[in-house]
Amino acid sequence: MMELLPKIGWTMLSLFVAINYGFIINGVIRKVMARIQGRFGPPLWQPYIDIGKLLFQRNSVSHGIMFWLGPVFRSVGGIGVFLLIPVVVGEPRLAGFSDTGDLLLVLYFMAFGSLGMALGAGEGGHPHSPIGISRGLSQMTAYELPFVLSLIAVVAHAGSFDINAIIASQQGGVLHWNMFANPFAFVAAFIALLGMNMYAPFNIVGAPTEIPVGPATEYQNTYFSLMMIGRAAFAIAKMVLYINLFLGGASSILDAVIKIFVIYFWTVFVGAVFPRFRTEQSVQFFLRWPTAFGVAGVALTFWVR
Amino acid sequence: MKKFNGTDKPWDLTSLPTTEVPKGSVPHAPTDDQCFLGSENIPEAPKLQEAVATIKNWFRASSLNVLAFGTGCGAIELRPLSTSRFDMSRFGITGAPTPRQSNVFIISGYLSTKTLKRAIRSYEQMPNPKWVVALGSCTINGGMYWDSYNTIKVLDLYMPVDVYISGCMPRPEALLAGFDYLMTDIKKGEANGWHHYLENLNWYRENQKQVINDWDLPEYSW
Numbered sequence: 139m140m141e142l143l144p145k146i147g148w149t150m151l152s153l154f155v156a157i158n159y160g161f162i163i164n165g166v167i168r169k170v171m172a173r174i175q176g177r178f179g180p181p182l183w184q185p186y187i188d189i190g191k192l193l194f195q196r197n198s199v200s201h202g203i204m205f206w207l208g209p210v211f212r213s214v215g216g217i218g219v220f221l222l223i224p225v226v227v228g229e230p231r232l233a234g235f236s237d238t239g240d241l242l243l244v245l246y247f248m249a250f251g252s253l254g255m256a257l258g259a260g261e262g263g264h265p266h267s268p269i270g271i272s273r274g275l276s277q278m279t280a281y282e283l284p285f286v287l288s289l290i291a292v293v294a295h296a297g298s299f300d301i302n303a304i305i306a307s308q309q310g311g312v313l314h315w316n317m318f319a320n321p322f323a324f325v326a327a328f329i330a331l332l333g334m335n336m337y338a339p340f341n342i343v344g345a346p347t348e349i350p351v352g353p354a355t356e357y358q359n360t361y362f363s364l365m366m367i368g369r370a371a372f373a374i375a376k377m378v379l380y381i382n383l384f385l386g387g388a389s390s391i392l393d394a395v396i397k398i399f400v401i402y403f404w405t406v407f408v409g410a411v412f413p414r415f416r417t418e419q420s421v422q423f424f425l426r427w428p429t430a431f432g433v434a435g436v437a438l439t440f441w442v443r
Numbered sequence: 444m445k446k447f448n449g450t451d452k453p454w455d456l457t458s459l460p461t462t463e464v465p466k467g468s469v470p471h472a473p474t475d476d477q478c479f480l481g482s483e484n485i486p487e488a489p490k491l492q493e494a495v496a497t498i499k500n501w502f503r504a505s506s507l508n509v510l511a512f513g514t515g516c517g518a519i520e521l522r523p524l525s526t527s528r529f530d531m532s533r534f535g536i537t538g539a540p541t542p543r544q545s546n547v548f549i550i551s552g553y554l555s556t557k558t559l560k561r562a563i564r565s566y567e568q569m570p571n572p573k574w575v576v577a578l579g580s581c582t583i584n585g586g587m588y589w590d591s592y593n594t595i596k597v598l599d600l601y602m603p604v605d606v607y608i609s610g611c612m613p614r615p616e617a618l619l620a621g622f623d624y625l626m627t628d629i630k631k632g633e634a635n636g637w638h639h640y641l642e643n644l645n646w647y648r649e650n651q652k653q654v655i656n657d658w659d660l661p662e663y664s665w
Contacts (some may be wrong), residue, residue, distance in 0.1 A: 168532070176527035180535055190502040190547075199543070234580045264541075348542030350511075358543040358570050361474060 148231040149221060153371065156220055156378075160370025161185040163399070166405050174410050185366070192334075192363035201261045201356065208258015209361040213368025215251020219244055220375035225394055227305055227387040241289065244379065251372060254279060255353060255365075262356030270352030273417050274343040280424035281333030287432025288323035288330070291439045292316050292383050301379075305387040306400040315386040321433030323382050328404065329428040333420070335377060337409025342417050375402050396434075464577070496632060503572065504629040506620070507547050508539035511566055515552025516612065517578045525614045536622060542568040547625070552612065553581040553594045556654045559601060563651060566602055568661060573637045574629070575620055576591040579612055586611055600650045603636030 165182040172179025200206070222244050224233035256275060259267040293299055295316065296307035308314050317324045333340045345354035354365060377398040381388055384402075388394030415423065444606030513521065524531040525538065539545035542565045554562060566575070578600050580586035598604055605628065608621040628634040640647060644663065652658050 171577060172530070177530040178533050179530075180532045180537075186505070186536055187506045193569050193571070194499045194502055199568075312455040351544070353543045356543055362544060364565075417517055 145231075149234050150226060152225060153220060157367055158372040159395070160374045161189075161307050163373070163402055164370065167403075170403075170406065171410060179415045185370075189366060192359050192366075195359040197359050199302060199356070199358070199404075201263060205258050205261040205356070207348070207363060208255050208261070209365040209368065211254020211258065212251045213364050213371070214371075215247055215249075215254060216368040216372030216375060218247045218250070220371050220378070222247065222301075223378050223382060224302060225308070225378055225388065226391060227389055232391075233299055233302075236301055241293065241301055241304070242299055244301070245286070245289075248376075249278070249282075251282050251368065253310050258358070259353035260270065261265065264355040266349040266351065266355045267353045267363040269349050270343045270355075272354070273345075273349075276417060277333055277340065277342060277420050279423075280421040281330040281428075284326040284424060284428035284432040285330035285334070287429065288327035288435050290353070291320050291323035291432070291435035294436070294439045294443070295320060297328070301382055305382050308386040310333060312323065312386070316384045317386075320435050320438055322438055326428045326432035326435055327380065327384060328401075329374070329431070330424070331401070332405050332423060333382065335373070335405040338406050339409075339415045340420055341409070341414055342420055345414060348414075352361075374398060419428075478516045482658075494564060497630075500630050500632055503546070504626040505535045505628070507534075509549055510534060510544040510545035510565060510569065511538045511540050511544055512542075512548070512562070513551055514558050514562060515550070515579070515581065517551030518580075519556050520578070520612050520615055520618060521549065521551060524618060527617060529615045531619065534577055534619075534622065535624070542566075543570065545569055546572070546574060547633060548576050548602075549576045549578055549581050550598055550604075552579040553586065553588045553591075554598065555594050557593070559595055559651070560655050560660065561627075563601065569619045571641075572634075572645065573584045574625060574634050575602050575636060576606045576608065576625060577604045578608050578618065578621075581608055581611075583607055583655050601647060601654075603647075605634045605636045 162182065162185075164185045165180075168184060169179045169182060192196040222236055222239045222316060223234040259271060292304060293350045296304040298304065298307075308316055308319070312318070336343055344350065345352070354362065357365065378388075378394065380401055381394065381397045385397055388397055395441045510523075511521075513519075523529050524536075531537075536547075542616040546569065548562070548566055548569065550562065566573070575598075577583065581588055581594070582598040582604070585591070585594070589596060597603060606621050606625045608617050610617055611622075625634060648662070
């Protein structure tokens, strides 16, 4: 027990930093989108003000226990994914609990948040909630195909499901990164990331002017702020996973910060210039070229071996 | 009880609802010192409580979510606010498509009795604290719809208004000035229309039932 306490402390600290970095990235995204549209945009600390305001308001409506458990599941999914992924290479204090779980567990946790949110939001009774849920889950099944194919390629290359082993297999220079060792899997995974981050053209879940807000229509105040916190942790966790799988892990905290920023803004800039797909267009898109790239990535791995 | 709408002398204030007016509210278009409802009866709070309230009010004023419900023709003046020319997001003001996540309700211009029912329902679904901005002359005294048979004339009888913006139609600049006014009042803790509404719910209910003939709402639609 005594040797576990410092580990818990370091993990909580890294989680705190990750959530704050997620908020700052959110603020930068609002500012960048505003500049692209020729506006000034809100201040960088606007996400903090929003969270504060939501915490200072009262919840006035309830739709049952499952309704309130939805945001809890969502944030548990985001935080759980973060705890299972090492952030910096060779730094056990920032590795979280990554020695207790492998890539398969991370994959389960990534689906856990969305499914819990689907159960909770369905209780709300607003028609936008089930529409958003059905759209989101069908898109999820579509982008998970190229994503998992690229993971198979990476895992076969490293010969292990352990994330630390996958990082270790990419050490020894930039050209050893899976990004260059297996470019097909890299392309498939980074197109799947567009669907995962749900910016345009894949923002069909909370589609503005269509089903605005989507599944979260009935959520308010403290539970809504809980969802925002979970979303911030999940965004950073996904980016750290991608760094570990394709960019050779982060050698320092600064390295991690820069790589997270670059990967995240790849999806933001794509979102800034594209209009929205319809649901079936999105599903068909993921099942065509990204899946083909994923299959090519798997084939390349086994051919090289 | 006299009927509020459909009178042949709409300028005659005796044709307004005759129920007893609660203290601190205004029976018709408010005068300058009556604009903020119920603000004179707030007891003095302890220092710590006051400091916490100041912080809370600063957060509330710096992050206003406007319910995107265009009730009248003035809704067209709301659109330019989010574009690059006026850009209300500079002040932390954004649109919220659902009443559950919004704080500010803008009644943009005339309000037909049919829309009033939906507006009341939306207003009551918003979490406290919440504020109402009345945009245009129609919400103050009926405006150009002063003799219309199915629009309301004085919005304050049915919903507690925190800020009036006069004009037909007000420019987006006037709307921004109104937001500035609202934010100042929230920071001072004087925008308490929502509290007044809860305290005098029966009075508002009676007024609402006088103009809505097919009343099928619950007594308070949380």
